[in-house]
Amino acid sequence: MGNGLQDLKIYKLAVRLEIFIYKVLKTFPVDEKFRSIDQLKRSSSSVANNIAESYGKFSYKSKIYHLYIARGEIEETRSGIERAFKKGFISENMCRFIVEKYTDLIKTTNGYIKYLRKQDTIQSN
Numbered sequence: 001m002g003n004g005l006q007d008l009k010i011y012k013l014a015v016r017l018e019i020f021i022y023k024v025l026k027t028f029p030v031d032e033k034f035r036s037i038d039q040l041k042r043s044s045s046s047v048a049n050n051i052a053e054s055y056g057k058f059s060y061k062s063k064i065y066h067l068y069i070a071r072g073e074i075e076e077t078r079s080g081i082e083r084a085f086k087k088g089f090i091s092e093n094m095c096r097f098i099v100e101k102y103t104d105l106i107k108t109t110n111g112y113i114k115y116l117r118k119q120d121t122i123q124s125n
Contacts, residue, residue, distance in 0.1 A: 004055065005052055005055045005056075008051070008055060009108060009112075010051055010105065010108045010109055010112050011048060011051045011052065011055070013101075013104070013105050013108060014047045014048040014051050014070070014105060015048045017044060017047070017077075017098075017101055017102065017105065018044045018045050018047065018048050020098070020101075021040055021041070021044040021077065021081075021098070022041065022044070024090060024094065024098070025037045025040060025041065027089070027090070028084070028089045029089065032089070036080065036083070036084055036087070036089065039076075039080060040077060040080045040081070040084070043073045043076040043077040043080060044073075044077045046069075046070075046073040047070050047073045047074050047077065047105070050066045050067070050069045050070035050073060051066070051067065051070050051109075053066045054066035054067045054070065060116050060117070060119060060120035060123070061120070063116055064113055064116050064117065064120075067109055067112060067113050067116075068113075070109060071106060071109055071110075074102050074105055074106050074109065075106075077102060078098075078099055078102040078103070078106075081095055081098045081099060081102070082095060082099060
C-alpha cells in the first residue's frame with residue numbers, strides 16, 4: 001500500500017539507509033550502546049522523520065525548513081560513520097559505501113528543495 005510519502009524517492013532512500021545503519025550497528029562493540037550506536041540510530045531515523053514531517057507540511061517554506069533539518073541529520077550520520085571507521089568499528093569499504101549513499105541522499109534532498117522552491121515561486125506568481 002503506497003501513498004505519496006511512501007512513493008517519495010528521498011523518503012524511500014532515507015528509510016532504506018536507516019534500516020541498513022541499524023543492521024551495521026549490530027556489529028559495533030557492546031560498550032558503544034549509549035555512545036556511537038545510540039547517536040547513529042537517532043540521527044539516521046531523524047532523516048526519514050524530518051522528510052516525512054516536511055511532506056506533511058502545508059507551506060513550501062515549512063516543507064523546505066524540515067528538509068534543511070534532514071540535511072543536517074544526514075551530515076551527522078555521515079560524519080558518525082566516518083568516525084566509526086576511524087575507531088575501527090567498520091571496514092573502510094563499508095564506510096565508503098555508507099558515506100556514498102548518504103552523499104547521494106544529500107544530492108537528492110538538494111534537488112527536492114530546488115523543486116519545492118520552484119513550485120513556491122510558481123504558486124506565488
